[in-house]
Amino acid sequence: MQKVMFLGAAPMQMPPIEYASEKGYEIITVDYKPDNPGHRLADRWYDCSTTDLDGVLEIAREEAIDGIVAYASDPAAPTAAYVGNAMGLPSNPYESVCTLAEKDKFRAFLHENGFNVPEAQSFTNISAAAEFAKSIRGNVFTKPVDSSGSKGVTRVTNQEQFKDAFEYAAGFSRSGRVIVESELVRDGYQxxxxxxxxxxxxxxxxxxxxxxxxxxxxxxxxxxxxxxxxxxxxxxxxxxxxxxxxxxxxxxxxxxxxxxxxxxxxxxxxxxxxxxxxxxxxxxxxxxxxxxxxxxxxxxxxxxxxxxxxxxxxxxxxxxxxxxxxxxxxxxxxxxxxxxxxxxxxxxxxxxxxxxxxxxxxxxxxxxxxxxxxxxxxxxxxxxxxxxxxxxxxxxx
Missing domain, CATH: 3.30.470.20 (ATP-grasp fold, B domain)
Known part of the structure; x- marks a missing residue:
């Protein structure tokens, strides 16, 4: 019987856990919320943050898992790649996954490789961030670089909003990094x-x-x-x-x-x-x-x-x-x-x-x-x- 680890067991993350249960796979779930419903289908679950690279790797090695899944979670995706790379499991390069999962790294990658990209920089210092925002014509967005589910995002239309917007974004960032980027005007639907x-x-x-x-x-x-x-x-x-x-x-x-x-x-x-x-x-x-x-x-x-x-x-x-x-x-x-x-x-x-x-x-x-x-x-x-x-x-x- 193959053993699969799921990083996160929240309601939105139930579908792959339910699938694995129907297939008869051995299920290991990992996150820090004991009430999350996915744990009820697990053979074993562990109280560990899905962003704790070495903590999750230690559990994965103890369990001798055959695969690892980070479903619907940007913060957990680098952990899945880190564990997969370390254990020789099917996975993508850890650094590449981090590039996609962290907004400032992604914007820099796009710029370096000739893709269209808005004006953008990431900051931990609010004063430097505010100066950059002033240099951009029009509205800006403030976003945590390493969150998901659109949490912590603000459209800033005047400088009076900026301090609260920056602090709001920083509150959702594990690293404390906030990206400030120019607003893009789309044609039609996103x-x-x-x-x-x-x-x-x-x-x-x-x-x-x-x-x-x-x-x-x-x-x-x-x-x-x-x-x-x-x-x-x-x-x-x-x-x-x-x-x-x-x-x-x-x-x-x-x-x-x-x-x-x-x-x-x-x-x-x-x-x-x-x-x-x-x-x-x-x-x-x-x-x-x-x-x-x-x-x-x-x-x-x-x-x-x-x-x-x-x-x-x-x-x-x-x-x-x-x-x-x-x-x-x-x-x-x-x-x-x-x-x-x-x-x-x-x-x-x-x-x-x-x-x-x-x-x-x-x-x-x-x-x-x-x-x-x-x-x-x-x-x-x-x-x-x-x-x-x-x-x-x-x-x-």
Whole structure:
């Protein structure tokens, strides 16, 4: 029986753990939250931070694992590579994974290799950061370089906001590093989605339209709708540039999560290429729409097993993931869903009970629940996803 270690056992990280359980693999879970649901399916679980490189490696060696998975977690992805490299398990180069997982390293890599990149620098000193921000024309973003789930991100429109924005980002950064970068103006939807690398080649990718709720934040995705409505010529160009990036980093195998935009001049900007599966139920929606199971592929690739990954899997129908969220701080009362939206719900999972505290949605840690939806057309899909508060509303007490 093969033994697989999962870094993280949170609700969003359940799918590969459930898959491994169904396959009969021995399951080891690692994180510092004993109440996380993935631990209940584990043969053994360990109280250790998923970013503790040597701590996780020690556990992995004691357990003699056959594979390691960091699902939907940028902070844990370098740990999986570190352990995999040290133990000779299927993995990508540790330094390459760090380049993708840390925003300042990624921006520097893009600049050095001729990709489009915004003006950007990382700082630990707020005074130096503020001076750099002043040198940029227009708005800037402040972001922790090593967090995930869009936590700690602020769009800064005036200097009076900068101190609070910098400190807010630093609070989500393990290293205390904050990246300050110029705002980019996109044309059309930001593109999200997942892909899979096999033998150094982007063997599969499925891209979506990213949606935001400007009533509460406007910076954190509240869902992804599939398929992307951008023209094929732009998406094919993004595919070619992704392949160039993979070759430069010697990425050999595993899942990728994308966020990129095109400007009005059709210039491509990679915002993130995460060396892991996407959150927000992206792999599950892809499975509904294409039949391709990236969750299974992730686990089997980590174990060095064969897995099915068709070369061509056109998207069938119009699907979306949706992150249920609150527009204010308070206590959870109930979820109100319109009649027309009820008929479009394929899956629903609520994480809160009446009376539980909820917060204004500012990051994935503020999630109230999730949905998978199916629509009748691309037009309907985009129109409803862009105005979801009309049909789905969290009532707070």
């Amino acid at each position: 593109v999200a989605g997942d892909g899979f690398v096999r033998d150094g080649r982007l063997a599969f990718r499925c891209w979506a339209n990213e949606h935001f709720d400007y009533q509460c934040n406007g910076l954190v995705p509240i869902g992804e709708s599939f398929p992307s409505i951008l023209p094929d010529r732009l998406l094919n160009y993004a595919h070619a540039e992704t392949q160039r990036l993979l070759e430069l980093l010697d990425m050999r195998s595993g899942a990728l999560n994308f966020d990129f935009i095109f400007t009005q001049d059709e210039e491509l900007y990679f915002l993130e290429i995460g060396p892991r599966n996407g959150g927000n139920l992206i792999p599950q929606v892809i499975r509904y729409g294409t039949g391709v199971d990236l969750i299974a592929a992730t686990v089997e690739a980590a174990l060095g097993n064969d897995y099915e990954l068709p070369a061509n899997a056109p998207f069938k129908g119009y699907w979306a993931s949706y992150i249920i969220h609150a527009l204010t701080d308070g206590s959870y009362g109930q979820l109100n869903v319109s009649e027309r939206m009820q008929s479009r719900i394929v899956e629903q999972d609520l994480w809160k009970q009446p009376g539980d505290p909820v917060k204004l949605f500012r990051g994935s840690n503020d999630t109230v629940g999730t949905m998978i939806l199916r629509f009748q057309s691309a037009e309907e899909m985009c129109a409803l996803m862009d105005d979801m508060n009309t049909d789905i509303f969290v009532e707070c007490l």
